[in-house]
Amino acid sequence: MGTNYRLCKGIYIEPEAIAYKDKQAIRDNFMKALEEILKNGNYVGLATHDKYLIDDSYKLIKELNISKDKFEFQMLLGVREDLRNKINNDGFKIIIYVPFGKDWYAYSFRRLQENPELTGHIVKEFFTFRK
Numbered sequence: 001m002g003t004n005y006r007l008c009k010g011i012y013i014e015p016e017a018i019a020y021k022d023k024q025a026i027r028d029n030f031m032k033a034l035e036e037i038l039k040n041g042n043y044v045g046l047a048t049h050d051k052y053l054i055d056d057s058y059k060l061i062k063e064l065n066i067s068k069d070k071f072e073f074q075m076l077l078g079v080r081e082d083l084r085n086k087i088n089n090d091g092f093k094i095i096i097y098v099p100f101g102k103d104w105y106a107y108s109f110r111r112l113q114e115n116p117e118l119t120g121h122i123v124k125e126f127f128t129f130r131k
Ligand SMILES: Cc1cc2nc3c(=O)[nH]c(=O)nc-3n(C[C@H](O)[C@H](O)[C@H](O)COP(=O)(O)OP(=O)(O)OC[C@H]3O[C@@H](n4cnc5c(N)ncnc54)[C@H](O)[C@@H]3O)c2cc1C
Pocket: 008, 009, 010, 011, 012, 047, 048, 049, 050, 051, 074, 075, 076, 079, 080, 097, 118, 121, 122
């Protein structure tokens, strides 16, 4: 039956001793892990907004002939909606993650404190005009 995985690039800033720091090394390792998970018959949630990884995942899924009931894409609400719509239009399953409940603000703030680089992305998303 296999295991149910969520595969993502960690958001927290970690020391070099325990984490890949180079952008391409992180991507390469994501793809290596994805291949291993899929080849072993597991279910995987691809939790990324990185177009490079989404394109490469498409290629790998095709190459390994993986059926659609073995994976889904996952994104955070409000992030890369263009990509989210593309995945949906391409006929793949896409799940949107929404923080909710009474502690949503503390949770979101803690995540931002861990990686202040993301604040810029979020401010940009907030002020982007959409029809
Ligand atoms: C459902 C889900 C659950 C996750 N759970 C965890 C977890 O438990 N622990 C953990 O460490 N990581 C978790 N992550 C990963 C984390 O939230 C970031 O998505 C990840 O670290 C950034 O890598 P990326 O591949 O998404 O995008 P990147 O390649 O880093 O960025 C691509 C683009 O996406 C946008 N973007 C990416 N992330 C965010 C964000 N958070 N807010 C606003 N814009 C963003 C930016 O515009 C950026 O230019 C989760 C992701 C998802 C989708």
